[in-house]
Structures are given as structure tokens and as C-alpha cells.
Amino acid sequence: MSKSRDKIRAELNLEEGVPCVLADKDYAAPTSSFLFGDEVLEEWNVYCEAHPYLKKRDCDDFAFKYKDFMQEHHVASEFPEDGFAVGVVFYLVGGDKTKGHAITWALTEDRGLIYIESQTGLELVMSAAEFASRFFVYG
Numbered sequence: 019m020s021k022s023r024d025k026i027r028a029e030l031n032l033e034e035g036v037p038c039v040l041a042d043k044d045y046a047a048p049t050s051s052f053l054f055g056d057e058v059l060e061e062w063n064v065y066c067e068a069h070p071y072l073k074k075r076d077c078d079d080f081a082f083k084y085k086d087f088m089q090e091h092h093v094a095s096e097f098p099e100d101g102f103a104v105g106v107v108f109y110l111v112g113g114d115k116t117k118g119h120a121i122t123w124a125l126t127e128d129r130g131l132i133y134i135e136s137q138t139g140l141e142l143v144m145s146a147a148e149f150a151s152r153f154f155v156y157g
Contacts, residue, residue, distance in 0.1 A: 020044050020099050021046075021047055023044075023045075026103060033150060033152070036153060036154065036155065042099070042157075043099075044099045044101065045125070046097035046098075048124060049127050049128050050128055050132065051128075053088075053124055053134065059140075062087060063138075065087070066137060071137060077121070077137065078106070080136040080137045081106040081120040081121055082156075083136070084134070085105055085122060088102050088104040088124075089104070101157070103157070104122060104123070105124075105157030106122060106155070106157075107156075108120050110151035112145065112148065113148060121133055121142055122136045
């Protein structure tokens with residue numbers, strides 16, 4: 019299912035004034051079964067094991083790398099859209115202003131907006147405070 023920039027912005031349901039950069043004209047929506055399928059998770063876990071978390075390779079690096087990893091899967095697919103509805107979001111863990119974190123968002127065909135902890139490839143459920151604290155989105 020194809021999604022426009024405006025549709026993506028609306029589905030992200032961002033607070034007023036949150037910067038949101040969506041660089042592509044249109045986006046293909048993945049399914050959650052693709053994102054969390056054994057083949058994709060195994061491939062991502064191989065990358066994570068070879069490139070463990072370091073102070074110089076932290077959450078935002080993993081989030082942008084995961085977005086790129088998914089875009090490469092999209093490039094190899096049959097979908098005609100420019101982009102894949104997977105991006106990066108910065109937020110405050112627990113809403114605490116001293117605990118910034120970056121993860122991945124995906125607008126899926128079957129479940130809508132979900133979040134993924136980029137360091138594991140697994141779904142992450144945000145609290146209401148975390149959802150309200152999102153302060154930058156890239157897609």
C-alpha cells in the first residue's frame with residue numbers, strides 16, 4: 019500500500035512543532051510479518067553481533083543503520099514507491115529530559131504505526147509519556 023508524505027505525517031500523530039523530515043515522494047508500507055520475520059531478524063542480528071553497541075556507535079547510529087537496512091530490502095523488492103515507511107524517531111525514555119534515545123518507527127500495512135528497538139530488531143511499546151516526548155522524526 020502506497021503512502022504519501024502527508025499520510026505518513028498524519029499517521030505519525032506528532033505533537034505540534036515536532037520536526038519531521040520525509041525525503042521521498044511516496045512510501046511502501048511493510049507488513050509486520052516482514053519486519054519481524056525470521057530471515058530479516060536473523061540478518062539484522064548478524065549485523066548487530068558484528069557491530070556491538072559502543073559509545074561511538076550508539077542508539078542513533080543503530081536507528082539510522084536499521085532504516086538503511088530496511089531501505090535496501092525495499093530496493094530489492096517489487097514495490098515501485100521511492101521510500102519504505104520505516105524511519106528514525108528521537109524521544110525521551112520515560113519522558114525524562116535527561117534520557118534521550120533513538121529508535122525506528124514503521125507504518126505497517128497491517129498494524130499501523132509501530133516502534134522497533136533498532137539494537138535488537140524487536141518491537142518496542144512506548145509509554146504515553148514517551149509518545150508525547152518525541153522530538154525529531156526522519157523517514
